[in-house]
Amino acid sequence: MFDFGNSNNGQKEAISSANGPVLITAGPGTGKTYTLVQRAIYLIEECGVQPENLFIATFTEKAAKELITRITNELARRNITANVNEMYVGTFHSLCLRILKENLEYTRLKKNYRLLDAFDQKYTVFQNIYQFRNIPNVDAVLPDSGAWKQSEAICGYVNNLSEELVLPDDLERDADPAISAMGTILRAYQKLLNDNNLMDFSSIQVETYRLLTEHSEILEELQRKITHLMVDEYQDTNYIQEQLVFLLAGKKKNICVVGDDDQGLYRFRGATIRNILEFPQKFNAGECKVVSLVVNYRSNTDIVDFYNTWMATTEGAKFKFQWGTFRYNKKIVAHTQVKLSSPSVVKLSGVDDEDEWHENILKFIHRLKDSGKLTDYNQIAFLFSSVKHPKVKALADFLEKNQINVYSPRSDMFFERYEVRLTLGCLMLMFPRYVQGLENGDYSTLRPEHITYYRQCIMLANEHLLKPENKSLLRWIRQTGRTHVGLQGTTDYAYSGLLYQLFEYQPFQEMLDTDLNVGVVDIRPSRNLAKLSQIIGKFEYLHRVDTLNGKYININTEKFFNLYIRLLYDGGITEYEDDSEYAPSGCVSFLTIHQSKGMEFPIVVVDSLSNVPRTRNNDLMLQIEARYFKRPAFEPYDQTKYFDFWRLYYTAFSRAQDLLILTCNEDKRTPSNYFREQYGELQSVDGDDFQLTEFDFKPIKDVNLKRKFAFTSNITVYDTCALQYKFYKELEFMPVRANAMLFGTLVHETIEDIHRAAIRHEESEITHENIEKWFDANYSSLSKTEHSYLATQQLEAALKQVIRYADRQHGNWSTIQQAEVDVSLVKPDYIIDGKIDLIKGEGDTVEIVDFKSERKPDLEKSREKLEQYRRQLNIYAYLVEERTGKRVSRMNLYYTGEENGVPVVTFPYTKTAIESTMAAFDDTVQHILKKDFHHCANDEKICKNCDFKYFCRSK
Structure with missing residues (x-):
C-alpha cells in the first residue's frame, strides 16, 4: 500500500489519479507542491513509471529547484532507488530549450545562438530601429516618441503575436494599413533574429512548437519517452504552452494540470484563464477527473474567511459584475479552527499625513519586536501593486533610516x-x-x-x-x-x-x-x-x-x-535575488503582489488600497485578436478589469499565515470604493481588542534548494583559488572578455556534428566535403557570437584536426552511443553536473572520451595537468555508471592536434580512484556550501591573469 502520510482525502485522490486527464484546482495554502511531489512519487513507486518518463513544468526556476529537491528527498526517505536525472523538470522555457538543444539541426537555429533577455531584446530592436521605421504605415502602429519607446512597443507586439502563432503573411494581407504594417513589423523582427542567430523568450516556445509540428519523428520519439505530464500554475499558461502540452501528451492524454483560477495574474504576459477553466472540455464527457483542494494549511480562520468574503461579495449592483462561468465556485476551509479573541485581520492607518503613516508603521513594527512574538524581521512582508512607486520608496527609506532593513530587490534602487x-x-x-x-x-x-x-x-x-x-x-x-x-x-x-x-x-x-x-x-x-x-x-x-x-x-x-x-x-534594474533564501534574515520584505505569489509570511501588510480596476486594452491588438488569433476572446472585455483586480488582491490577502494587515494613508480617495466598506469594518492595530500576546508567529520556512556543481566550472575553480570562486561564481562578477577559445570550440563543435551524423545512422554523410560545410557553418555562427576571428592559417589547422580525426576512424562509427552528453546526479546535499564529449562502446561496457584540440603533451612534464584531467574523467565515469548502470571500462583523452603518434591517453578505471575523487569532490562542495572562501592561489601565472589581481595586490 502506498504511504499517503498526512494527505487529506482530496490530496489522496489527486495523488492516486495516475492516468488520463486530471484537473487539480488548488486554493491558496492547500498543499499544491506537496501534492505534486507525492503524485510524482506515486507514479514512480506504485505505477512503475520511470523518472525519465515524467514531464513537470513550473513557472519559475526556483519552483523547479524546489520540486527536484523535494522529490529526491522523498525518494530517499522512502528508500526508493530511482534515477531522477533524466526527468523533465523545469520552467516551460527551460524544458523547451532542452528539446531544442537535443534537436538543434532541425531548427532555424545554428550552434552558438544568443538568447536575449528583455533588455537585450529591446536594445537589439533599438539598434536596428531604422529597419522598422521604414515600413509603410508604421506610424499607425508605433507611438509618436523616441526610438527606445518604439522599440519597447515593437517587442510587446511581436511577443504577443508570436506566442499566439500569428503569421506575418496573414497580417500583411489585411486591408487595414495598420494591421498590414504590424505583419511587416513581425516579419522584419523574425528576419532580425534569423540573420543574427538570436532567440528571445517568446521564440523559445515558438521554435519548439515548429520543431514538434514539422518533424513528426521527433514528436513521436518524445511522446514515446514522456508518458505523464504535470503542469503547475496552469491558470498562468498561454495559448502556445497549452498547444505544447497537448502535443507532447499525444493520444495517451496523461495530463495533470494544477492551479487556482482565482490566482490568474499574468494576462499582461499573454496568459489566459480559459486554459484551466476549459481544460475538462478538451476531452470526452466524464473523461477528465476534477479534484478540488480546499483545505488551507497556511492561514488562520479569520484570514481565510476574509479572502473568501472578498471573492464572494463581488456580484450584484454594487460592483456591477458577476463571475458567472469565469471562476470555479469554491470556498476555502481553514485546516485548524484557531480561536483567538483578538482579530487576525486588522488595519493600520495614517490620516492624510504621510509622516504620520510612516511613524505608525514604525511604531507597530517596534511593538511587534518588543512583544517578543516577532523573532526576525523577515516574518513581515509588505505587498504593493508596485515597489517602484515613490510612496513605496519613501516608506522603505524611512524604515532603513530607522534601522529596519528593507529587502526590495525589484524596487529599481x-x-x-x-x-x-x-x-x-x-x-x-x-x-x-x-x-x-x-x-x-x-x-x-x-x-x-x-x-x-x-x-x-x-x-x-x-x-x-x-x-x-x-x-x-x-x-x-x-x-x-x-x-x-x-x-x-x-x-x-x-x-x-x-x-x-x-x-x-x-x-x-x-x-x-x-x-x-x-x-x-x-x-x-x-x-x-x-x-x-x-x-x-x-x-x-x-x-x-x-x-x-x-x-x-x-x-x-x-x-x-x-x-x-x-x-x-x-x-530600472532589479538587484540580486537569492533563490536559496526565502526572505533574508534581519529584513522586512517589500514585494509586489505578483512577486509574492506562491509565498507565505506570518505577517502580511497589504498596501496599494487606492487602486481601482483599470482597462488596459490596445484597440489595434483587439482587432488582430478578433481576426487572427486561433480562438475568440474568452472573458468579456468590459469585465476583465474586475476579474483581474479581484484575483490580484485575493492573491495578496491569502499570503498571510497568522496576521493580515491592510494599511493606507487615509484620504478622500484612499481606500478606494472597492475596499472602503471592508476596510472600515476592520479593527485598528491600536484597538483594545487587538492583543499581540495571543499570537505565536511562525518562522519563515526553510527553502533548502539543491545547487548544481560541476568539476571544471566549480571544483577546479575553487581548488585553484577560493577567493576567485567567491567573486566569479558566488557574486557573479563578469570576467573581462579575453580572446575567445575559438580554435578549440570550433574543433569540438565540428566533431560533434560528425558524431551526431553517426548517431542518426547517417555515416555516409561523414565526408570531407560535408565536414568542411559543418566547419564553415560553425565558424560563421561562432565568430558572429564571439565577435572574434581566426587567421586563415589557424582555420586551416583546425579543419585539418577534424578531418584527421574522421579519417582515423576508417568509417567505423558503430560504437558511438552518445555525444555532448549532459549528465547529472542528485546527491543528498547537491547535484553533480557534467558534460561528456563522447560515450562509446558495445553491450553493457562503455568508454568515455574527452577531446583536446592540441598536441599530445609530454606525459612526464604534464603530470599535474593530466592528473586534473584524470579526476575529471573519474567524475564522468561515476556519473555514467550511476545514471545508466553500464560499466565504464576505459577513460580516454583524445588529442586532435597529434599528427603522427597515438592521439589517445588512456586511464584505467579503478573503483578506489573513483571513490577517492568523489570524496574530494564532496569535501570541496561542503566548503563551498559553508561559504569558506579564504584560501588564495599560490601560482603567479593564475594571479597575473586574474581580474582581481588589483584587489589582492593591495591586501
Whole structure:
C-alpha cells in the first residue's frame, strides 16, 4: 500500500489519479507542491513509471529547484532507488530549450545562438530601429516618441503575436494599413533574429512548437519517452504552452494540470484563464477527473474567511459584475479552527499625513519586536501593486533610516545605491572630456534628470577623493584621466578593466572583502558591484569594445553613459535575488503582489488600497485578436478589469499565515470604493481588542534548494583559488572578455556534428566535403557570437584536426552511443553536473572520451595537468555508471592536434580512484556550501591573469 502520510482525502485522490486527464484546482495554502511531489512519487513507486518518463513544468526556476529537491528527498526517505536525472523538470522555457538543444539541426537555429533577455531584446530592436521605421504605415502602429519607446512597443507586439502563432503573411494581407504594417513589423523582427542567430523568450516556445509540428519523428520519439505530464500554475499558461502540452501528451492524454483560477495574474504576459477553466472540455464527457483542494494549511480562520468574503461579495449592483462561468465556485476551509479573541485581520492607518503613516508603521513594527512574538524581521512582508512607486520608496527609506532593513530587490534602487553612484562617478572622472561635455550641456540625448544624476555621481566621487586617506585613489584617477585625454594609440584595457583596477582602493576593498555569511544588506554592495561588472561587460560585448583607442575613446564613452547606462537608468534594474533564501534574515520584505505569489509570511501588510480596476486594452491588438488569433476572446472585455483586480488582491490577502494587515494613508480617495466598506469594518492595530500576546508567529520556512556543481566550472575553480570562486561564481562578477577559445570550440563543435551524423545512422554523410560545410557553418555562427576571428592559417589547422580525426576512424562509427552528453546526479546535499564529449562502446561496457584540440603533451612534464584531467574523467565515469548502470571500462583523452603518434591517453578505471575523487569532490562542495572562501592561489601565472589581481595586490 502506498504511504499517503498526512494527505487529506482530496490530496489522496489527486495523488492516486495516475492516468488520463486530471484537473487539480488548488486554493491558496492547500498543499499544491506537496501534492505534486507525492503524485510524482506515486507514479514512480506504485505505477512503475520511470523518472525519465515524467514531464513537470513550473513557472519559475526556483519552483523547479524546489520540486527536484523535494522529490529526491522523498525518494530517499522512502528508500526508493530511482534515477531522477533524466526527468523533465523545469520552467516551460527551460524544458523547451532542452528539446531544442537535443534537436538543434532541425531548427532555424545554428550552434552558438544568443538568447536575449528583455533588455537585450529591446536594445537589439533599438539598434536596428531604422529597419522598422521604414515600413509603410508604421506610424499607425508605433507611438509618436523616441526610438527606445518604439522599440519597447515593437517587442510587446511581436511577443504577443508570436506566442499566439500569428503569421506575418496573414497580417500583411489585411486591408487595414495598420494591421498590414504590424505583419511587416513581425516579419522584419523574425528576419532580425534569423540573420543574427538570436532567440528571445517568446521564440523559445515558438521554435519548439515548429520543431514538434514539422518533424513528426521527433514528436513521436518524445511522446514515446514522456508518458505523464504535470503542469503547475496552469491558470498562468498561454495559448502556445497549452498547444505544447497537448502535443507532447499525444493520444495517451496523461495530463495533470494544477492551479487556482482565482490566482490568474499574468494576462499582461499573454496568459489566459480559459486554459484551466476549459481544460475538462478538451476531452470526452466524464473523461477528465476534477479534484478540488480546499483545505488551507497556511492561514488562520479569520484570514481565510476574509479572502473568501472578498471573492464572494463581488456580484450584484454594487460592483456591477458577476463571475458567472469565469471562476470555479469554491470556498476555502481553514485546516485548524484557531480561536483567538483578538482579530487576525486588522488595519493600520495614517490620516492624510504621510509622516504620520510612516511613524505608525514604525511604531507597530517596534511593538511587534518588543512583544517578543516577532523573532526576525523577515516574518513581515509588505505587498504593493508596485515597489517602484515613490510612496513605496519613501516608506522603505524611512524604515532603513530607522534601522529596519528593507529587502526590495525589484524596487529599481540599483542606481541609487551608494556603491553604484560612487563607482560611476569615479569612472566618469577618468574621462575628463566627457565630464567637460556634461558640465557644458553638450549632450542633447540626456534629459535634466540624467544630467542631475550624473552630476550627483561625480560630486559623490569628488567628496570621497578629497578625503586625506584616499590620496592614492585620487592620484591614480587623475593620472588615468590625463592618459585618456592625450591618448594616441590603444590601451590594453576598456571600461571593465578600469572597474577592476578601482577595486585596489577603498571603499571597494572593504565592500568586496565582506564575508558571504553575513546578512543580505551587508552583501548588497558587493552584489551590486558584480551587477555593474555584468552591465559594463555586456556593453563592451554589444559594441565590440575590447580596448580604449584614441580615435574612438570619446565616442564610445558618450555611447556608454549617454545611451547604454541612460536606457538602463530609465528602465530600472532589479538587484540580486537569492533563490536559496526565502526572505533574508534581519529584513522586512517589500514585494509586489505578483512577486509574492506562491509565498507565505506570518505577517502580511497589504498596501496599494487606492487602486481601482483599470482597462488596459490596445484597440489595434483587439482587432488582430478578433481576426487572427486561433480562438475568440474568452472573458468579456468590459469585465476583465474586475476579474483581474479581484484575483490580484485575493492573491495578496491569502499570503498571510497568522496576521493580515491592510494599511493606507487615509484620504478622500484612499481606500478606494472597492475596499472602503471592508476596510472600515476592520479593527485598528491600536484597538483594545487587538492583543499581540495571543499570537505565536511562525518562522519563515526553510527553502533548502539543491545547487548544481560541476568539476571544471566549480571544483577546479575553487581548488585553484577560493577567493576567485567567491567573486566569479558566488557574486557573479563578469570576467573581462579575453580572446575567445575559438580554435578549440570550433574543433569540438565540428566533431560533434560528425558524431551526431553517426548517431542518426547517417555515416555516409561523414565526408570531407560535408565536414568542411559543418566547419564553415560553425565558424560563421561562432565568430558572429564571439565577435572574434581566426587567421586563415589557424582555420586551416583546425579543419585539418577534424578531418584527421574522421579519417582515423576508417568509417567505423558503430560504437558511438552518445555525444555532448549532459549528465547529472542528485546527491543528498547537491547535484553533480557534467558534460561528456563522447560515450562509446558495445553491450553493457562503455568508454568515455574527452577531446583536446592540441598536441599530445609530454606525459612526464604534464603530470599535474593530466592528473586534473584524470579526476575529471573519474567524475564522468561515476556519473555514467550511476545514471545508466553500464560499466565504464576505459577513460580516454583524445588529442586532435597529434599528427603522427597515438592521439589517445588512456586511464584505467579503478573503483578506489573513483571513490577517492568523489570524496574530494564532496569535501570541496561542503566548503563551498559553508561559504569558506579564504584560501588564495599560490601560482603567479593564475594571479597575473586574474581580474582581481588589483584587489589582492593591495591586501
